[in-house]
Structure formats: structure tokens, C-alpha cells
Amino acid sequence: MQVSGPTAAFVVILAPVSQRFGVGGLLLAPLMAGAILFAMGIMRLGRFIEFVPYPVTTGFTAGIAEVIATLQVKDLLGLTVKDMPEHFVERVQALALALPTVHWPDVVIGALTLAVLAAWPLITRRVPAPLVALLIGAGARPQPLRVMARAGWADRNSRVAVYGSFERAVEEVRKAFE
DSSP: OOOOTHHHHHHHHHHHHHHHHHHHHHHHHHHHHHHHHHHHHHTTOGGGGGGSOHHHHHHHHHHHHHHHHHHHHHHHHTOOOSSOOSSHHHHHHHHHHTGGGOOHHHHHHHHHHHHHHHHHHHHOSSSOHHHHHHHHHHHTTHHHHHHHHHHTSSOTTOOOHHHHHHHHHHHHHHHHTO
16 A cells, blocks of 8 residues: 555656656556566576665665655645646746645645544554545545635635546546557
């Protein structure tokens, strides 16, 4: 359920691949990576990882974490960015310029999900916190819209960014198999 380790690093590679080559590239890239890893395993090349210094792997992982966090800010804040740049500095600038377009229901759901993710391990460790946070965040999705619409802070017809993202993803997959 949790994206970490080499999987998180691969997300940064897959994002531009899926943007440029669509779902076909998104399906092919992990298969190619798996084949390379399998070949390296057969040739017993895993032992060479010990020659990569610890600061290199730590720095690489921290850099990947920063890139992934930057990719999530747009959806967490519900920002409207017309054209998201590819490079990190330009992306941060585009996000900063889009701050006036914050969509508060997205912020409320994101904050709720992060709070559950942080607090759940204090309650119990039997059920993974990411699973509980996902379920509560998904279940609470329409609630902030109703409350904010009653208060006049949101349009009754507005939708949380998750809806649009999911619909676009389903449409992309459908088009890929036509």
C-alpha cells in the first residue's frame, strides 16, 4: 500500500514516460525494468551494490522524495496549473504562481488524510495507517464540499480533484485498449 524504496524512485521515471508515451509506455517501462533486474539477478550482480557509498544512496532517495512531494502539491492543494513544466525549479515556480487557485475542499481532505496517516499508528498498528487514511479520505470526499457550499465558500457543483484525476485515468486506459 505504501510507495517506498525502489518503487518510489521508479515513480519519478514513470511520470515523464507516461506523459510522453501514454499508457503503452507506462505498461512497457516496468516490464523492461523487471527484465533488467531479472537478468542482473541471474548474473549475480547484486553484490556490487555494496560499492555504492551510503551518502549517494541517501542523497538519491532524498532527491526522489523531494520530486515526489512536489508532484503531489498540485493535487493536495487543488491548484489549477495550465501547463506543468518538466523541470523542478520551473515546476515549483508554476505551483507558487498557482497558489491563488487553491481549492479548499481538496486541502481539507488532504489534511484529514495526512492527520489520519500520522495519528493512526498511535491508536493501533494491526491495520496499516495508509489503508485507513485512504478509506477515511475517500469516504470523507463529499463532506467538505457540502459544508463549504452551505457556508458559501464553495460552489455546490464543484468537485474534488480526485474525481477528475480518476476519470482521466480511466479514459486513458480505455483509449489504450481500443
